[in-house]
Amino acid sequence: MATRIAIFQLSSCWGCQESLLDLYEKLVPILPSLDVKYWCAVIDVKKQSLNEIPKAGIDVSFVEGMCRTEDDVELLKLAREKSKLLLAFGTCSTYGGIPSLANMFEKDELLRRKYIETESIVEGTIPTVNLPKISPYIVKNDQLVKVDLKLPGCPPTTDNIAKAVMSLLQGQAPTMETKSVCDECKREKEEKISITEFKRSFVGLIDSKKCLLSQGYLCMGPGTRAGCGSQCPNANAPCGGCYGPIDCGADHGAKLMSAIASVVDMPTEKLSESIKDVVGTFYKFTLPSALIPMSVRTGKRR
Ligand code: SF4
Ligand code: SF4
Numbered sequence: 001m002a003t004r005i006a007i008f009q010l011s012s013c014w015g016c017q018e019s020l021l022d023l024y025e026k027l028v029p030i031l032p033s034l035d036v037k038y039w040c041a042v043i044d045v046k047k048q049s050l051n052e053i054p055k056a057g058i059d060v061s062f063v064e065g066m067c068r069t070e071d072d073v074e075l076l077k078l079a080r081e082k083s084k085l086l087l088a089f090g091t092c093s094t095y096g097g098i099p100s101l102a103n104m105f106e107k108d109e110l111l112r113r114k115y116i117e118t119e120s121i122v123e124g125t126i127p128t129v130n131l132p133k134i135s136p137y138i139v140k141n142d143q144l145v146k147v148d149l150k151l152p153g154c155p156p157t158t159d160n161i162a163k164a165v166m167s168l169l170q171g172q173a174p175t176m177e178t179k180s181v182c183d184e185c186k187r188e189k190e191e192k193i194s195i196t197e198f199k200r201s202f203v204g205l206i207d208s209k210k211c212l213l214s215q216g217y218l219c220m221g222p223g224t225r226a227g228c229g230s231q232c233p234n235a236n237a238p239c240g241g242c243y244g245p246i247d248c249g250a251d252h253g254a255k256l257m258s259a260i261a262s263v264v265d266m267p268t269e270k271l272s273e274s275i276k277d278v279v280g281t282f283y284k285f286t287l288p289s290a291l292i293p294m295s296v297r298t299g300k301r302r
C-alpha cells in the first residue's frame with residue numbers, strides 16, 4: 001500500500017520544499033510509493049480539503065515553517081490530528097528559525113517597521129482588513145503539538161531529505177547525526193586556538209585551507225549538528241549554525257557561546273565590541289529554544 005503523505009506550509013520562505021523539489025528525477029521512482037493527501041504545491045487542495053481526511057488518515061506529514069499567525073496554529077493542530085507521524089521539516093519547524101528573531105520586538109514594532117518605516121514605503125498605513133491574526137511571539141512547534149521526528153537545516157540538504165523519505169518508506173525513523181559540523185569539516189585544525197580579535201566574514205583574506213575559527217572568523221561549527229557536509233566552510237564561509245544544536249533539547253546559543261568562549265583570549269570590552277550582534281550570531285536559528293527567551297530585552301518570560 002502506498003504511504004499516505006502530506007506536506008504542510010506554515011509561515012516560511014518555502015526553501016525547505018524547494019530543497020525537496022531539488023530531488024528532480026530522483027523523485028520519479030519514489031512517487032508511485034506515495035499517496036499525496038495534501039500538498040498545496042503539487043495538488044489543488046485547500047485547508048477545507050482536510051475535512052475529508054479522517055483522524056490519523058495520513059501516515060506522515062512534513063511540516064515546514066513556524067507559527068507566526070493564528071492560522072498557522074490552526075493548520076499545525078489540524079496536521080497533528082490528521083497524521084500518525086508529524087515531522088518538523090527544516091529549522092523553522094524544529095527550532096523557530098530565522099523568522100523567530102522577530103521575538104526581539106513587540107508585535108506593534110514589527111507592524112510599524114513592515115508597513116510604515118520600511119525605506120521604500122511612502123505614507124504607509126498598517127492594514128486592518130485581510131490581515132491574518134499575528135501571534136504576539138513565536139514558540140517552537142513542539143510547544144504547540146507533539147512532534148515525532150525532526151529534520152533540521154535551513155534548508156535540510158536534498159540528500160538529507162532523500163534519506164529521510166527512504167527511511168520513512170521502509171517504516172524506519174530517519175536518523176540524525178550526533179557529530180558536529182567541525183567533525184565533518186576538512187579544514188586544517190589547530191591543537192589549540194587562541195583568538196585575540198573576531199573579524200566579520202567580509203574582512204581580510206580568508207586562508208582557504210585553515211580552520212575559519214582559528215583565523216578569527218566566528219564559525220558555529222563546534223556546537224552545530226553535522227549533516228550538511230560542512231557546506232559553508234567548504235565554500236569559504238563560516239558556519240552560521242543552521243542545523244541547530246547537536247542535542248535537540250539544548251540551548252543552542254548557550255552551547256555556542258560556551259564553545260567560542262573557550263578559544264577567546266581578549267578582554268571582555270574588546271570581546272563585546274567585536275561581536276556586533278550577539279543574539280543574531282548565537283541564536284540566529286533557535287531563539288525560541290533559549291532558556292531565557294526575551295527576558296534580557298523586555299523583562300518578559302515567554
Ligand atoms: S528552515 Fe530556512 S529554508 Fe526552511 S522555511 Fe525556514 S527559512 Fe526557509
Ligand atoms: S570551526 Fe568551522 S572552519 Fe573550523 S573546523 Fe569547525 S567547522 Fe571547520
Ligand code: SF4
Nearest residue numbers: 228232239240241242
Ligand atoms: S555549515 Fe552550518 S550554516 Fe552552513 S549549511 Fe551547514 S549547518 Fe548550516
